[in-house]
Amino acid sequence: MTYVIHGATGAQGSPVVAALAAAGKPVTALTRDPDAVVDGARVAAARYSSPEELAEAYRNAGAVFVHLPVAAEEDRQTYARNIVAALREARPARVVFSTSGHPIDPGIGGAAAMLVSGLADVGVSHAVIEPTLYLENLLMPFVIDAVRQRGALPYPIRADFPVSWASHLDVADVAVALLDRPDITGVVSVGQYPAITGPDLAEAFGAHFGKNVVFEQITPEQMRTSIAPLIGEGAAADVAGIYAAMSMLPDRSIAPENSAQKLLGVTPRSIGQWLADIGR
CATH class of the missing domain: 3.40.50.720 (NAD(P)-binding Rossmann-like Domain)
Incomplete structure (x- = not known):
């Protein structure tokens, strides 16, 4: 099979x-x-x-x-x-x-x-x-180009909004483990714990690239206009709507009790590890 x-x-x-x-x-x-x-x-x-x-x-x-x-x-x-x-x-x-x-x-x-x-x-x-949120979102041109060109990391979340970021590589690690684990059912959360804020994210990017990087809060509408040429107007509007709704939440942190760390012993990559693994 x-x-x-x-x-x-x-x-x-x-x-x-x-x-x-x-x-x-x-x-x-x-x-x-x-x-x-x-x-x-x-x-x-x-x-x-x-x-x-x-x-x-x-x-x-x-x-x-x-x-x-x-x-x-x-x-x-x-x-x-x-x-x-x-x-x-x-x-x-x-x-x-x-x-x-x-x-x-x-x-x-x-x-x-x-x-x-x-x-x-x-x-x-x-x-x-x-x-929760994918680290790969930060490779979109409007983000990574700003990091490289002007030392700013723009993203449509508040500066004090903690997020349990995860990469596609982290999800793949968990998926491969779960495919052979029928004993584990229900929801398995994937992401960094404790969650980190936008300034923490910018600091990690700065450490990796060897430069000062600051976090820059933008609006969901600014994100929509930046990504529409890449994914289309309809999908971009849906994404902007998700971020607008997210702005009403206190955080996007996983719960440790149903995390991949606890259920599978799989720990997500740090920001620096991820950037190194993808060759950035």
């Missing part, structure tokens, strides 16, 4: 594929391009828009790693419904879903919450990885 990995050529799926392949596991890499080449994996083309293609990919799988792509929320909800329908038909042995930082509270709603609810209804063995 194989490990089926969504987004196998993307930022979230590719490190999961790499880790499984390095461990000698049989991997099926799901992509939209049937001609894609993924080292250490068999490639299968399956679109989020096709529950039939998804079901075929999931059939007889030992485990499936799922995350929803960056898209307009209406599309993401369609994809969530299709994934649930495919899981209900194919019934793989295990599913690990990463929320990619999106809320899963049923009272808030949204595609990620729909998928978590659907997993419970389907009744397959599953776990939910819940990161």
Whole structure:
């Protein structure tokens, strides 16, 4: 039986594929391009828009790693419904879903919450990885270019807002562990604990790059205009909405009792470790 990995050529799926392949596991890499080449994996083309293609990919799988792509929320909800329908038909042995930082509270709603609810209804063995904010967000040009060019780290959070940052590499470490741990179910939080503030983040970037870096609070609207050329107007508006809602919260810190540190013994990278690991 194989490990089926969504987004196998993307930022979230590719490190999961790499880790499984390095461990000698049989991997099926799901992509939209049937001609894609993924080292250490068999490639299968399956679109989020096709529950039939998804079901075929999931059939007889030992485990499936799922995350929803960056898209307009209406599309993401369609994809969530299709994934649930495919899981209900194919019934793989295990599913690990990463929320990619999106809320899963049923009272808030949204595609990620729909998928978590659907997993419970389907009744397959599953776990939910819940990161807060991705460190990779800080590689967007409007952030990393400002760090390098003018010693400022702009981001749409308050300076006193603690965040349990995590990287795609951290999520991959947790996903690989959970794929083979059917004894662990429910939500597993991924991120640094204790959480750190924007000025802490800027200080860590400054230490890595050997320069003084200060934190600069920007608005969600400023972020929207910066990322719209990269991900599209609809997705950018959805992201800005998430940050606007986040501004009403006291923090984005994980709870230690359901953390990967406690449940799996997997500790996330420090900012410096992460920057070194990605070669920045």
